[in-house]
Amino acid sequence: MRPLLAVTLGDPAGIGPEITARTLADPESVRAARGLAVGDAAVLRRAAAVCGLDVEINAVTGLEQARFTEGVIDVLDLGIAGDDLAWGKVDATAGRSAIAAIETATRLCMDGAADAIVTSPINKEAIWAAGSKHLGHTEMLGELTGSTRHNTMFVVHGLKIFFTTRHMSLRNALDKLSKKVVEAAIHEAFTALKVFGEGEPRLAVAAVNPHGGENGNFGDEEIVSIAPAVEAACAAGLNVTGPIPADSVFHQGLQGRYDGVLSQYHDQGHIPAKTYDFDGTVSVTVGLPILRTSVDHGTAFDIAGTGKASPGAMAAAFRTAVDFAPYADRIRAEYGTAR
Known part of the structure; x- marks a missing residue:
């Protein structure tokens, strides 16, 4: 049976509803x-x-009413926001709708009714106006599922x-790097590779300094933190290589030398992935007891309501959820007990 994917509309004033409509109307998605x-x-x-889509919007209150057929988009109707919201504006009602969609899909x-969540972008100001204290999707999903282990995995080609670190300044990210922190990130990445289908994972660990630090001449993070963490992981039996200069490790991974790359800070991993294929880069939240994929772009308020938004990233997130849906039980088993 085809997997069932719960696709949230995101912020109603942004492009989420548009890219969701285009994706779910696509016959390939339906198949x-x-x-x-x-x-x-x-x-x-x-x-x-x-x-300009010629589709029927089938509002349902339960899965038994859904039709899941071409020419029809089934929507679990929350009845919070109407069609009178201003496009591209922060609105508390839009925030409440976005929050409710995430809660319902989760x-x-x-x-066990759905195999995965695929999320459209939300606006932080809107969810805060609606009373949420969360920074975004990941933190909200962590609370809803009782998980504190959650992290991000990008999938691109x-x-x-x-x-290893994400939402902090580069200065703070460098200060946070230690053998203990990097080693823990290596083990989490290696576990995720196995959970998401890699039988014998090969993980590369990126350096942070030019040329990998040139033996300490361009910085000592590799010597003090990263190399010792890699050595400890190898001693534990993991197939891990590094530190490898960041200007080559992502290319090597895309060429098939490695199954995964551990970047040390936010932009180090974001830039190569999105430069290589912006729409094809999918964000997967690992560490949750459920499968969640997402677009990795914002609400694009500047073009919301114009019909110009590309559904490429949402289509990629949808396809990735289909690909990973067979691992739903494995995800629940690995992450459902480690909170």
């Missing part, structure tokens, strides 16, 4: 999975109209990219 939009039917109808996965 690959049972896609269920989660959000407001009125919002989805408005999005389909501005995109519940479907936690209950088969290569999986992980992060």
Whole structure:
């Protein structure tokens, strides 16, 4: 049976409803999975109209009412936001809708009714205006699932990219690097590679300094933190290589030499992935007991409501969820007990 994917509309005032409508209307998506939009039917109808889609929006209150067929987009209607929201504006009602969609989709996965969540972008100011204290999707999903282990994995053309540090300044990221921190990140990345289908994972660890530090002449993070962490991981039996200069390690990974690359800070992993294929870079939240894939772009308020938004990233996130859906039980087994 085709997997069932719960696709949130994101912020109703942004491009999320548009890229969701285009993706779920695509016959290839229909053939690959049972896609269920989660959000407001009125919002989805408005999005389909501005995109010029000739589809029926089938508002449902339960999965038994969904049709999952070409020419129809099934939406689990939350009835929060209407079609009168201003495009491209921060709005507390839009924030409440976005939060409710995430909560509902998560519940479907936690209950076993859905195989994965695919999320559209939300606006932080809008969810804060609605009363949320979370920084974004990941933190919200962590609380909803009771997980504190969550991290980000990028998938781009088969290569999986992980992060030792993410949402902090570069200065703070460098200060945070230690043998203990890098070694823990290596083990988490290696576990994720196995959970997401790599039988005998090969992980590369990126250096932070030019030319890998040139034996300490361009910085000592490699000597003090990264190399000792790699050595400890190898001693534990993991197939890990590094530190490898960052100007070559991602190319090597994309060429198939490695299954995954551990980057040391946010932009180190984001830049090569998005430069290589912006729309094809998919964010997967690892460490949750459920499968969640996402676009890795924002709400694009500047073009919301114009029908111009490219659905490429959402289509890629949808396809990735289909590819990883067979691992749903493995994900739940690995991450459902380690909170």
